Amino acid sequence: MTREEARELFFSRWREMSLIDSTAAVLGWDEQVMMPPRGASWRASQFAMLAKLSHEILVSPSLGEALRTLATDGPDPVVSAQAREGLRRHERASRLSPSLVSEMAEVCSLAQPEWRKARHDSDHARFAPWLERIVRLKRMEADSVGWKDHPYDALIDEYEPGTTTGSIRSLFASLAPAVSAIVARRAAEQGAQEPAGHYPVEEQRKLGEMAARFVGFCFESGRLDVSTHPFCSGIAPGDCRLTTRYKPTGFVESFFGVLHEAGHGLYEQGIPAEWAGTPLGQAASLGIHESQSRLWENQVGRSAPFWAFWFPIAKSFFPGALKETNPADFLKTLRVAKPGFIRVEADETTYNLHIVLRFEMETALLSGDLSVSGLPDAWNRRFLELFGLAVPDDRRGYLQDVHWSGGGLGYFPTYTLGNLYASQFMAAARRELPSLEHDISRGDVSGLLDWLRKHVHSKGRSVRPEELCRLATGEAPTTAYLLAHLGSLAPTA
């Protein structure tokens, strides 16, 4: 195969695979946002068919040959970088036997309803055999992919290319006790709550759309809808969709849902369109993706300058509910650090402790240091250490999250890596843009968005996350900025 033939084959096949994957993304968005309930069964068959078609392309030997031909250094370094990333995906997928892939799909589809019942009844015994099978299959996956220091390396690499269990462990080692200490120190402020009152949903929708526009999300290339769990789906260049959810008793949840998802959406809208349908035409990693959502949600959205601009606007939307509140008191309600059992309800501070816990349990299960039978005790013991709370039942313990039942082991750490990168990026942007906070307080975030476009979005997947962090901030990933941020949330700061 000549280099030219390889190039032609690689880019045309990859584009075809991307078209299939993005078609599945439309169907996925539709399933969450639009599909009538009885469409579920046929939709599942559509997903299976698209997954099969996409997988056949990814593992095809001719694609592999083309990628190997191009991955060596050649006249066009971008093509070589494209091919190296393509080859990484091809090799990973090729190393998994079809029987492992199909057993995983089958076990996970059976395990999910079992998990649902087990969580409802707080019934460890019901879910345990399924989790054992899933852990065994994930370990087989790791062994098939290959690993050096820890089998978890093979899993995390899929979501956070180049990041290892060891590097996460050392970051989390300094993070966990420091966060626990911050939480303990801030116990006195835990009572601050969003003002009670009526927040009309239609007003929330308008305000949320304003906020998305405000941060720079383009509605010519996107939408904002409603779903049970907020998400962002970057379907295609020119088509990125956000969701949030509304309840009439408060606007904070829907508003921050929009800010968070719009952060993801800005990233998707900022990846170079000319890379669409190629390996580099996507986010650097889940952790970097999460950094963009967390940056707008927490670094910007929970800051005093932001609410200097937005509080009067919010008040004009909800004049009754916010009548008695001032910006400083309102801000306090956004910055509470309050230990709780449920990860998805956690504030930005205690959230990280949930992730540390998941990471410790996942790695121990995968290495065999922890058995599924020992999991509830191990979870509850460590939860008490980290949060100072005794877990009352497995429903509020390890059974709370759906992910493991679907085979999702290995990406929980990307949430806290996202927080860490968000803080580090924000600190770097502040250094380079001295008027940043002043600009935000006047309603101008364009300088920050430009900085992110330049240092993060425009890179696509052309650099690894740790390297991207280094290039953008001048430093390797560190917990220092996240801890400084979390420490500064107290009202006295």
Next chain:
Amino acid sequence: MTREEARELFFSRWREMSLIDSTAAVLGWDEQVMMPPRGASWRASQFAMLAKLSHEILVSPSLGEALRTLATDGPDPVVSAQAREGLRRHERASRLSPSLVSEMAEVCSLAQPEWRKARHDSDHARFAPWLERIVRLKRMEADSVGWKDHPYDALIDEYEPGTTTGSIRSLFASLAPAVSAIVARRAAEQGAQEPAGHYPVEEQRKLGEMAARFVGFCFESGRLDVSTHPFCSGIAPGDCRLTTRYKPTGFVESFFGVLHEAGHGLYEQGIPAEWAGTPLGQAASLGIHESQSRLWENQVGRSAPFWAFWFPIAKSFFPGALKETNPADFLKTLRVAKPGFIRVEADETTYNLHIVLRFEMETALLSGDLSVSGLPDAWNRRFLELFGLAVPDDRRGYLQDVHWSGGGLGYFPTYTLGNLYASQFMAAARRELPSLEHDISRGDVSGLLDWLRKHVHSKGRSVRPEELCRLATGEAPTTAYLLAHLGSLAPTA
């Protein structure tokens, strides 16, 4: 290939093709209803990719072999019927050369923007060369597919299996002068108009949803949304979607949009779910499909019994706008027959004249009896005969419709066949259900729906449209019932 192997191959491949086609249907719905504008270019590539994948399955020689093995009479007559319909589609698609298919796709995608400009400027000279190429390609398509009496037979057969140019011509021969006479006779009533006033869109939406539920459309298996042009998309068993459009100056358009599309939707929801993903798991034809929408829209929706029940409801939704109106006067506004230039704005009576005209022009273009250069004159001359109106420009003449620019020659007649079948079905249902009109006036349409489920919906594609008509009504298709219906619309009737 054994019969058993053939069966396995046929049903699995056909199901896969149906999954792909239904995926394209989701994307098509999404494009019309949801997609942000800048998603258009990538979406076009997704459609092309899905069409290619589907086509590859349909024309695959192994599928052809399996279909030929099964299409002969066998132990299971349903399987043989499935295979015969599958073979019909396979053979038709296989007879078109890949170069013809790709030239057609290319010419049509280039012709559409040219048509748009030509219509805007009423510029025949701009569109003429494109239409010439399209007619030439459609003639090549007809010749590839094969035909005996008229090349148009090969085109109409795709939409209305088993129906011929000759049979349509003889139906239309009696229809056209009779309809023209009805229109002329009713010139005096042309002034009746929907009462002016404000009709809040949200109230129209609620009323439309009520109407869809009223006729039996299931929202567990469907949705109702908004699009520029109303349509119904039967995506999958359990997933059928309607759209309509709203303007605050009247509710009739949105309401009848819903009734029309819900008629299509009831058909989709009534096709046996066990046939999903097989050749028989679809409508008998476009004409039969249209009969279901027209039946609910015109036969039911423009009847006195229907408004005996619905007028008080509509009045409670729009108390201001409908204050001065009574059911009889309101009904008159729904039954006007008023000649106009634009097909999509036509009433149910004059609509048929537009179709007769299109059919005459299409068949003459395809046979070569009419040249593209002679088209405007021929159109305008015949328009004057049929409508008694002189066409002022080509924009309001032959250039008004998008269809030809996209290669859509051959299915215009299905609209009037739908009207014809709708009248004939309704007459048969009335004979079998003596209390039908009384039931409708009390708000009960379940007897009619059951009749349609039994005689039309449950048949899927297992019988040809003309045979379906005969089985359901005891007669071959005839214009008698449609003419009786149109003649009865006058207030004196």
